[in-house]
């Protein structure tokens with residue numbers, strides 16, 4: 001008797017509530033790395049002309065970088081296909097940062113998908129894989145953006161816990177001071193925001209950052225590795241890379 005009353009009251013309260021769709025998403029929003037002693041340095045807004053130099057600094061010290069690439073921002077992704085192949089072959093992690101760098105929260109459902117699929121299409125043509133990691137421009141997202149990412153099979157949305165401010169004109173000295181401070185926080189994990197189309201970032205901040213982070217005992221790894229011991233593959237295999245043709249334009 002008691003149980004039937006409980007069931008009845010539960011059903012009644014459910015019926016009284018406004019209908020709420022049950023949203024169970026696979027896509028995960030990440031604001032920091034998870035593994036103690038790891039630091040991931042991430043580079044947004046490329047490709048432009050400094051991605052290779054940054055990768056070289058990382059390669060020199062056995063570290064891995066993460067790049068969240070646009071389709072058409074500082075440069076057109078198809079014009080940098082060879083560099084992107086090289087970053088990928090060197091084991092740096094590549095994710096999407098949208099096609100044209102809009103505030104994704106200002107877009108309609110169809111516009112959000114358009115921003116996502118055009119970058120996926122470029123990755124598939126250039127590398128044969130679809131990206132499953134996304135960084136929203138300005139770090140801005142909403143339920144509609146997350147629903148679209150989920151719908152398209154994305155695994156993670158990476159925000160950050162440390163912003164060097166390089167894109168907003170923070171001086172090299174202040175960026176270095178941030179790395180000094182991060183070094184004192186070892187081994188707390190770090191997910192750091194930089195931007196690859198900036199020469200000061202590439203040639204002054206990155207070498208300093210790598211030296212500071214590794215000097216403090218950090219393992220400087222890509223975002224897939226900093227989330228768990230095994231890491232995960234941040235792509236979906238689609239097929240062989242394609243040959244350049246007339247469709248490789250922005």
Ligand SMILES: [Zn+2]
Nearest residue numbers: 044045137138
């Ligand atoms: Zn950006």
